Amino acid sequence: xxxxxxxxxxxxxxxxxxxxxxxxxxxxxxxxxxxxxxxxxxx
Numbered sequence: 001x002x003x004x005x006x007x008x009x010x011x012x013x014x015x016x017x018x019x020x021x022x023x024x025x026x027x028x029x030x031x032x033x034x035x036x037x038x039x040x041x042x043x
Contacts, residue, residue: 011038 015034019027 008038 011034015031019030
């Protein structure tokens with residue numbers, strides 16, 4: 001369980017670092033894609 005939380009925190013941190021300076025629409029779209037790919041990988 002802690003590995004899953006750790007990997008999710010790493011993904012979230014990388015996402016936030018990449019999304020600086022982008023429009024909110026671009027950030028929301030990338031977040032949606034990450035969540036979709038994460039839910040597919042986790043199931």
